[in-house]
Amino acid sequence: MAVYPELRDHPKYIEAISWCPENEDQVMMAIQVFLDLCEVRGWFDVRTHHCREMNLVFLSGRSTNKSPTELILPTDIYSQISPADMKKYFSAIKLENIETNCLTLAVYNVDSTIVYYKMFSGLVPPENPKISEQKRRDKFENFQRSRNDLSKYIQQFTDERQTHGHS
């Protein structure tokens, strides 16, 4: 597996910087967000895209294999956005086959922490508390299920260790 000690040598960065050479900071941030989504969050099918209108790089991806594709806009904490700018973003940042009024803002901090907030164009009510409760319960159950075999694996590990000895 190739390792890139310099992020600038990463192929994705090289590709993105060719799209907007003057916007080095935004491109660097976008690649950091890209890596965060791929490696840390485990998102599926993460891609970089060029928004020509606004001369920036944005991303698309899915949080789980079955979720719909989302659009992500990387930005830093000091960048200034007005409602007029948001309106521009909603109209400029889009992909051909995706119909959505949602844009995920990925706020990149100097210490490389990234915070994700969703912005919607229009009035979008909060999720029904029953649904969020159900989601939370499902998540917990999945977690419990994956731990069912844990004791078996521990036993397997200790057995293997003993049979193969301490050579």
Add this chain to the structure above:
Amino acid sequence: MPMTSLISVKMSLFVTHGKVFVWDTDDVMKLREDYRIVGNLVGSLPRAPRQNIQLGLPLQLAPDEVTLLLEKGFCELLESVKLSSQIDDDRLKQFTDMRQTSYQQQIPLFIGERRKEINQHRHKIIEGKKAKRQKLKQDGEHDENDEHDSIEEREDDFNIDDIAIPSIKPEQAIVQLFTESPWKSRMTSIHKEWQYPESDSDKLRYAVFKDLWEKKYYLTSGTKFGGDFLVYPGDPALFHSFYIAVCIPHHDKLTALEIVTLGRLGATVRKTVILCSICDNEVYYTSLQWTGIT
């Protein structure tokens, strides 16, 4: 939906020191049920004055609510004429006469109540009188006979009803505290100079208020949650609010950090923060929600 009636009477809103109040209970209910205007109770409850957990009339209306009601023609604004510092004799006489009549009317009512009370406790009273008489006899002479006792017992029944009940004194009479000026017909006049909204930020606020109201939402003050309005899908007594509305001029810049602040606020209280601005004479909304990614 407003109730249909043959004669539509505009509700009265009273202006005092620049603040607008509703004093009539039916009007308060009608504003809430038919016109989705909630307001805020700021008065003391007459029967429970020494607490402020539950407040009573009057209902104070926010400037946005007043402007909306006036614009839609549901209400009219009234202002009381300044009270003169000199009380005229005629009014003073009316007042003292009213107090006197009330006091006179209360005397027989109090006597009636007292008599009822005495009848309820007649047994105790009779026993008490007997015990007292016994005690006096023991202390005094010892020559009584049974006949004498029974006569006295019969007399007790009469005595109960003949117990004299004195009239109450004037200072013990109940006094009515008016929650509406009794001199209303002489004092109010139509008030035409309601100026809200004037500044740009007020105009933005009012435009957002009106737009959301026309979308059938209930709106209250958003100060508790750091926004301009709280937006409810139904009566605030029955529902939690969906949105915290924050009004922002369309070209005013927010830092990404401020957006995170607003988003976090909404996430903690399970509400969606909406940024409201005016674009091309229309209200433009952006909703902020937390993604749930930690």
